[in-house]
Amino acid sequence: MATATPTAYARVGRKLRGQATSDGAGVRLTRVIGGAELPDLDPFLLLDEFGTDRPEDYLAGFPEHPHRGFETVTYMLDGRMRHRDNHGNEGVLVPGSVQWMTAGRGLVHSEMPEQEAGRMRGFQLWVNLPAREKMTEPKYQEFAPDRIVQLHPADGVEVKLIAGRVGEASGPIAQPATDPVYLDIALDASAQWEYDLPEGHNAFAYVYEGGIAVGDGEDARGIDAQELAVLAGGNRLKLRDGGRGSRLIVVAGRPLREPVARYGPFVMNTKQEVMQAFVDFQEGKF
Structure with missing residues (x-):
C-alpha cells in the first residue's frame, strides 16, 4: 500500500518591515520591496x-x-487616482480597481489624486519583463471593482482575485x-485558509491590517501589519x-532569472540598454 506524500507547506523564509520614504512630488509611502533590505524578489522589482x-x-x-x-501594477483600496x-490614454482608478500597465518600449505618464480630502490607500507593484518583451508596445489592463472576482473559499475568508487562479476561478489579469x-x-x-x-x-x-501566522505547526511564524x-x-x-481579523496581499510570479540593469524608471538587461533609454527619452522617442 503506497504511503501518502506529506504536504509540503510554505514557510517564512525571511520577514521584513517596509521603510518610510517619498516618491513622485513628495507622496509619502512605505517601500517594502526595492529598498536596501530587499532590492528585488525576481520578477518583482x-x-x-x-x-x-x-x-x-x-x-x-x-x-x-x-x-x-517593466510593468507597474496599481491596486486602489481607498481614494481616486x-x-x-503621452499616448492619449486616460482614466480614473477608484476603490477596488486595478491597473496593470506594461510600459514596454516606453511611455510618459502621470498619476494624480482625483480628490482633495479623505483617505488615499493602495499598492504599487513593479513586475519585470523578460528581455524579449522589454521593447513591446505599451498597453494597459485596467479593471473596475466589479470585474475583480470575489470568492469565499472558507468560513470567514474573502479573496479578491486579481491575477492567478483559486479553484476554478481566474483573475482578469493575463501575463x-x-x-x-x-x-x-x-x-x-x-x-x-x-x-x-x-x-x-x-x-x-x-499584511496591511491585523496580524497572521504563516506556515503549519511548529514552522508557523507570526507576521504583523506592515510586515x-x-x-x-x-x-x-x-x-x-x-x-483580531486581518487583511493581506499574497503575490507570486515565475522568476525570469535574467540580468537586471535598472536606474530610476528604466529596467533593462544591460547598462548600455539603460543608457539608450535615457537617450530615447531625451529625444522624444517615448
Whole structure:
C-alpha cells in the first residue's frame, strides 16, 4: 500500500518591515520591496504601500515621468487616482480597481489624486519583463471593482482575485511571461485558509491590517501589519488570522532569472540598454 506524500507547506523564509520614504512630488509611502533590505524578489522589482488620511501626504501626486522595460501594477483600496500618458490614454482608478500597465518600449505618464480630502490607500507593484518583451508596445489592463472576482473559499475568508487562479476561478489579469498571482485576502478573527501556490514561483505575503501566522505547526511564524514574509519551502500556503481579523496581499510570479540593469524608471538587461533609454527619452522617442 503506497504511503501518502506529506504536504509540503510554505514557510517564512525571511520577514521584513517596509521603510518610510517619498516618491513622485513628495507622496509619502512605505517601500517594502526595492529598498536596501530587499532590492528585488525576481520578477518583482518594487512594492510600495501608500495610505494616509492627510491630503498633504498625497496631493502632489506623481507628475509626468517615464518608464521602460517593466510593468507597474496599481491596486486602489481607498481614494481616486487619475492617470494619463503621452499616448492619449486616460482614466480614473477608484476603490477596488486595478491597473496593470506594461510600459514596454516606453511611455510618459502621470498619476494624480482625483480628490482633495479623505483617505488615499493602495499598492504599487513593479513586475519585470523578460528581455524579449522589454521593447513591446505599451498597453494597459485596467479593471473596475466589479470585474475583480470575489470568492469565499472558507468560513470567514474573502479573496479578491486579481491575477492567478483559486479553484476554478481566474483573475482578469493575463501575463504569460511571469504567470502572476495577486490575491487580496481578508480573514475574520481566527479564520484560516490554505492555498496552493504555483510550483517554481517566487512568492510573498504582505499584511496591511491585523496580524497572521504563516506556515503549519511548529514552522508557523507570526507576521504583523506592515510586515512582508518572503515565502520558502513548499507550495501549500497556510494562513491563520491572529485573532483580531486581518487583511493581506499574497503575490507570486515565475522568476525570469535574467540580468537586471535598472536606474530610476528604466529596467533593462544591460547598462548600455539603460543608457539608450535615457537617450530615447531625451529625444522624444517615448
